[in-house]
Amino acid sequence: MSQAGTPVQQALDTLMHRVFRAEVLDMHAYVVAPAEGLIKLDAMENPFGLPTDLATALAERLAGIGLNRYPPGDLSGFRARLGKAFGMPAGVALTLGNGSDELIHLLTQACARPGACVLSAWPSFTMYRLSSVLNGCRFIGVPLGQDLRLDVDAMVQTIQAQQPALVFLSYPNNPTGDLPDTSAIHRILSAAPGLVVVDEAYQPFARSTWIDQLPKHPNLLVLRTVSKLGLAGLRLGYLCGAPQLVAQIDKVRPPYNVNVLTLAAIDFLLDHLDVFEEQAAQICLERTRLATHLGSLGGITVYPSSANFLLIRLPPERHASTVLSGMRNRGVLVKDVSAMHPLLHNCLRITVGTPQENDALITALRATIVSDNSN
């Protein structure tokens, strides 16, 4: 039975508007699409999982962890080991996050001086805007070009006009897969009066990084995560940059934000990075194969991608939402990004899966398009 209009409901309504910020009341909760029984190609997850022998050895390691204790106060050894494993140069510091999502929040929170603005190319990763709004910063999204690549001139002009405290650059960009040119990043680094965060969530597939450039650029920060590499469930991100900058973010960080099981699992898995590197290499090969197949389906534009997903644009007579549900009925889940931005009209984002999953995806997409034709 509906409670609307009852005195309790009215009291709750008044209470909500009295206590919650307008930005929060206006927000929509982050929706994760139900995926049970479906081939899940919507969230840029590594499809392979851990080899059984590695999973068993990891379980043994985790069994020895004392869950009654808080995580250690001094994680300098862990940070050094992590930095070394992922190519962080000497003289650079890092701080840890509960996923890089948390680090995006902390960075924005730390820079949210009155009137501060945050800038990114747009469309890009949703969290940049969300964190800005939640921290009371003005968010500026500089539209990508019609080719869905970074519009460097527009970025530089807007940076000069707006003087953002923070610039987020998804490198490569989610949801387009585009890897901005080196010269573009250099121009943005020179133009920016504040921090430039190069978000390398897809670095395992791009094989191009700014981490070794950190000592040369005082306003550069590099954001990384183990999520797309194959450990999304562990929730570990890290932010690298000049020690003085990283120390400020560290003050905002909740103590114990990375739990003991994650710390132990990563510590163990750092000795087995070759497994993940091999999986990433296979995903890159599959990306090429999938792109060729999708491109041959007729009328579909496949955008070049340096990440573990492909952005495609359906021909004008198709509707992304119809194709999405047609594919879902055939057991394959992808992401409809068409409502995110006018530039993404009729676009779907497809995570690269295993060879079998990619075959199933191609079959489902072809069948959906054929059956739509016969209607």
Ligand SMILES: *Cc1c(COP(=O)(O)O)cnc(C)c1O
């Ligand atoms: C997936 C993604 C992240 C989030 O990573 P987590 O570490 O899982 O929070 C960050 N940035 C971009 C661009 C992403 O696509």
